[in-house]
Amino acid sequence: MTSLDILFGAVGLITAASAVLAVTTQQLVHAALWLVVALGTLAGCYLILGAELVALVQLLVYVGAVVVLVLFALMLTRAPMGRSPEHSSSAVQRIAAAVIAAGTTSLLAAVLLPALGGEVLSARTGDTKAIATQLFGAWVWPFELLSVLLLMALIAALAVSRMPTTSPTSPVPAETEST
Amino acid sequence: MNPVLEVVLRSVSVLAVFLVLPLIVGQTEHKVMAHMQGRLGPMYAGGFHGWAQLVADAAKFIQKEDITPRAADRWVFKLAPAVALVPYLVALAVIPISPTLVGADVDAGVLFVLAASAVGILGLLMGGWASANKYALLGGMRAAAQLLSYELPLVLSVASVALAAGTLSLSGIVDAWHPLWLLWQLPGAMVFFVAAVAELQRGPFDMPIADSEIVMGPFTEYTGLRFAFFLLSEYAGIVVMSLLFTVLFLGGWHGAFSDSLGPVWTLAKSAVISVLIIWMRVSWPRLREDQLQRLAWLVLVPVALVQLALTAVWVVLSSR
Numbered sequence: 437m438t439s440l441d442i443l444f445g446a447v448g449l450i451t452a453a454s455a456v457l458a459v460t461t462q463q464l465v466h467a468a469l470w471l472v473v474a475l476g477t478l479a480g481c482y483l484i485l486g487a488e489l490v491a492l493v494q495l496l497v498y499v500g501a502v503v504v505l506v507l508f509a510l511m512l513t514r515a516p517m518g519r520s521p522e523h524s525s526s527a528v529q530r531i532a533a534a535v536i537a538a539g540t541t542s543l544l545a546a547v548l549l550p551a552l553g554g555e556v557l558s559a560r561t562g563d564t565k566a567i568a569t570q571l572f573g574a575w576v577w578p579f580e581l582l583s584v585l586l587l588m589a590l591i592a593a594l595a596v597s598r599m600p601t602t603s604p605t606s607p608v609p610a611e612t613e614s615t
Numbered sequence: 616m617n618p619v620l621e622v623v624l625r626s627v628s629v630l631a632v633f634l635v636l637p638l639i640v641g642q643t644e645h646k647v648m649a650h651m652q653g654r655l656g657p658m659y660a661g662g663f664h665g666w667a668q669l670v671a672d673a674a675k676f677i678q679k680e681d682i683t684p685r686a687a688d689r690w691v692f693k694l695a696p697a698v699a700l701v702p703y704l705v706a707l708a709v710i711p712i713s714p715t716l717v718g719a720d721v722d723a724g725v726l727f728v729l730a731a732s733a734v735g736i737l738g739l740l741m742g743g744w745a746s747a748n749k750y751a752l753l754g755g756m757r758a759a760a761q762l763l764s765y766e767l768p769l770v771l772s773v774a775s776v777a778l779a780a781g782t783l784s785l786s787g788i789v790d791a792w793h794p795l796w797l798l799w800q801l802p803g804a805m806v807f808f809v810a811a812v813a814e815l816q817r818g819p820f821d822m823p824i825a826d827s828e829i830v831m832g833p834f835t836e837y838t839g840l841r842f843a844f845f846l847l848s849e850y851a852g853i854v855v856m857s858l859l860f861t862v863l864f865l866g867g868w869h870g871a872f873s874d875s876l877g878p879v880w881t882l883a884k885s886a887v888i889s890v891l892i893i894w895m896r897v898s899w900p901r902l903r904e905d906q907l908q909r910l911a912w913l914v915l916v917p918v919a920l921v922q923l924a925l926t927a928v929w930v931v932l933s934s935r
Binding site: 465466469472476488489492493495496499500501503504505507508511512515517518563564 | 686688691721722723726727729730731733734736737740741743744747752755756759760762763766783
């Protein structure tokens with residue numbers, strides 16, 4: 437057991453703990469902030485494993501952009517101080533979430549643990565150039581497919597936001613004004 | 616040298632630079648603003664040219680009471696200034712002053728600086744929300760909207776330089792730099808400069824703290840040392856952004872006698888950039904919120920994309 441192993445264990449523990457706190461806390465904004473800690477320490481895990489580029493992208497995209505967007509949307513709609521039990525989910529939802537999480541974890545473990553065969557693989561090959569060669573060589577099709585998926589999401593979001601709102605509660609003001 | 620000792624020594628020197636350079640920028644801002652706008656206040660303390668103004672400011676900030684509003688979210692409120700300040704310290708550690716003078720030479724240094732400084736937004740958001748003050752909340756939201764939209768042109772213009780140099784390492788970029796880049800990368804450099812000033816939320820892009828509209832934005836409820844931390848993070852941001860601009864676009868330590876005067880060149884170039892940033896704040900009125908978003912999406916992003924295409928075409932043609 438090296439000092440890197442100990443460090444990885446410690447950072448991983450913080451990641452797991454803050455992830456649990458993010459879904460169990462009663463305070464909405466605190467949940468988003470715990471998510472920041474979880475995603476940031478996950479970047480730390482990548483860094484300890486030697487995947488420097490992945491760690492930096494994780495920090496730039498998730499902490500710098502995604503969570504900031506989440507916080508921004510929260511503040512734009514409602515970001516109450518203190519506990520807000522009215523936003524907490526029902527017991528059925530909680531149990532369902534726990535079952536799905538446990539299922540995903542065991543599925544991943546069942547696939548990954550036999551695949552690696554208990555062998556410790558060094559990931560310290562990953563300098564930026566090597567990752568770029570892999571990404572744009574062997575994995576270029578999945579990579580491009582993902583970008584098409586993101587583009588579709590973008591266009592769909594734009595289309596949804598431009599859809600005419602025809603709610604019955606709001607009368608058309610232009611009609612009443614003209615008389 | 617003993618590796619542990621070396622790490623300690625490097626960390627301490629980065630910390631020392633981090634504590635000194637922002638204060639120099641702060642003092643410069645006092646003096647430059649005083650001269651440009653005929654302000655008498657900053658020229659008074661201590662006699663000659665008001666040299667003791669910064670000391671007086673520090674004494675004032677330390678004496679002030681540290682107030683946390685009753686309705687505030689205590690922990691988030693207290694943590695926010697540190698979250699705003701520390702990312703710039705981390706970013707400063709990887710920016711090279713000369714080929715040998717660097718805190719830590721990271722392989723993907725450009726990405727490191729961008730990732731670290733992107734975390735700083737969270738400090739403003741946390742402070743703005745946790746103050747339990749509607750002006751602070753408005754300021755926090757303005758800050759988030761501004762930083763998110765200016766992040767894109769910033770990253771695109773940096774990507775153009777990285778593409779031109781063929782590396783993500785900061786010292787690698789300076790090594791690949793050529794004086795012709797001043798012309799070739801000029802649109803990208805302009806985009807980077809404007810976006811960097813907007814990321815720092817300094818005039819003319821200071822809507823988040825617009826004092827004539829929303830008191831002091833996210834900093835409204837802060838007093839004493841915590842407020843000083845936010846101010847310090849602004850100056851630290853100027854230092855990081857002007858060093859980064861120097862390294863990316865102005866060729867860092869390239870210059871006459873660069874073997875012996877390399878660090879001096881880097882620091883001198885970034886000092887000029889810092890003064891430019893201060894000059895912009897003094898000269899121009901604040902933009903409106905919608906003008907700000909328009910500038911980012913309709914001017915900066917297209918220019919950055921054109922620059923990226925230009926760089927890519929040139930790199931492909933010249934590598935044949």
